[in-house]
Amino acid sequence: MTTQSPEPSGRTQGDPNPVPPAKSGGRKRHWSEPLRNHTAVLLLIVLVIAGSFLSDVFLTPRNLLNILWAVSLLGIVALGQTILLLTARFDMSVAGVVGLAGIVTVLAQINGFGLYASIAFGLGAGVLVGLCNGALVLATGANPFLVTLGVNLLVYSLALSLTESKTLTATIPEFTALGRGQLFGFLHYSVILFLTLALILEFVLRRTILGRTIYVAGLNEVAGGLSGLRIQITKMSAFVLCSTLAALTGIIMTSRTNSTVASAGFGMEFDSIIAAVLGGTSLFGGRGGTLRTIVGVAVLGVMNNLLVLLNVPSEAQQIAKGLVFLAVVLADSALRRS
């Protein structure tokens, strides 16, 4: 097997869509191209500049660290979603998995398992849901959006039945360190975890056969299969990874709030897709990366933070979020056409 076939050539590694030629003069790049390619970075800069003028506390180190802490959970879900989006698939069940994983972890603790064993149970729940998603989508060829939406309902109901609809509290005191603990007294573990995972996944995407196969699975899986790449198992891995990262998020969230709710992850299914696409990962597969997702998540985090700091009425907040979402989707479609 060679790694040449999936490797896109040229400057924009991992961005196999060819750069549109400039209007005149052969291969010269248009001046606006880097801007279009990195809309989220631009948006982030604009938001940060605007924020620093509108609020005198915005640019304080503590506030910036708070933003990171607030979005690190969504960020971890969004990393998994990014990988799956690269294969041109979604996972709507992450919402339910976030709730379920926390519940399984706490239930394991209540039943006498230790700290690490209980976390392993929680992650295991995520792996199982991921396998289930992958198997259903790959075996039936059904729409992944709808399949995972259905799985989400089942997972949510399962979480409710496991707790008999009650709120549970973790029994191991050290468990809260995962969500609340800080390195050097200011950097939360969940932030470190989010950033490290993004780096590792970016490396996997760029430098391993698995990573390159993920891109090919989203671009042209037939060609990839004919070239000897193991497309099916790659897609399965993407589903499992996405679900496991959602489970990790659920465990951290439970540790942060010290209590479980089956609906804990509601909204994260859409928010994680928004964050990934905002960062520049395509809804249509094959284009993007996890470092980009950090930027997408940061934009959402800064936006949420500013809405509160400026005390924007909640009705108007919905408008702002809706507009950002629409802008992102439209920009993605436009980029795809170009």
Place this chain on the structure above:
Amino acid sequence: MSRKKLSLRLVLCAAFASLGAPAFAQGPTICMVHNNADHPSITAVAKGMTDEAANFGAEITFLDPAFDPVKQVAMIEDCISRQANVIVVNAVDPAAVVPAITKAKEAGIYVIMQNADTTPEGKAFTEAFIGSQSFDQGYAVGQMIVKALNGTGKVAVVTGKTGQTDTVNRTAGMEAAFKDAGATIELIAVQPADWSKDKALTVMQDILTRFPQVDAVFGHDDPMALGALEAIKAQGREAEVKVFGVNGNKEACAAIKSGEMYGTALQLSYLVGVYTVRAAYDLNQGRLISKTILAPTAPVTPDTVAQWESQCW
């Protein structure tokens, strides 16, 4: 019937929504479209209903639209096709349920609104409202805040989902209490955390960053109040910010007892469940019932927590 069986039924309902549960018992068949099944207050309502159902031979099906007004309408329609005797609705959106409850009334099914009422026009199609009124809960919290702050200070509110009945009324009730007491309290921030403890934590964190002085925070329910408390503790501002909630769940009552929280409006949710089953039974027997049946709200503060602790759920 045990909760486990009920939960199992909930799962089965999701899978076989169209297959009705046959009614073997003498009592009414009740179809309950509540909201957010694992919220502690809903759990307590459901427990009250299940316990009392045993006394009246009632069969209850619980359906959970999880905050989705559209899903709620579809679930009410499912209840109509199941030909339940009584449909109990906790409105996600007061106006959105009107067409569905109109249909129920036309099908000869009694509709009881629980905890979150419908609009005045929708009320024509319902038999009764049972619950604690969210306005009263907000009012009770407002009174507690006025007392705790001696009538003056800066207050932030961490609200439920924007536009929902409980969200709107709890803030309105609180403001009315401020006004009636002639308090000079400044409402510095009103920000949504969508009934999520984790969101309340991050929103409160930002509120604390923005305002160097916050005298009290009102979380629209106890989980959110406790989430806000985590943010306050993380910044070491426990002495400055007094935390208030609504519900009276066990964790909140414990936090009030230990001095971490200042007060909560205890909603006697178990009673709401009990009253609902009794009303459904009476309706099914062709008896007249009162249009409004209210369960009491009790202000739980460090002074009264010993008295109410046993009722916290």
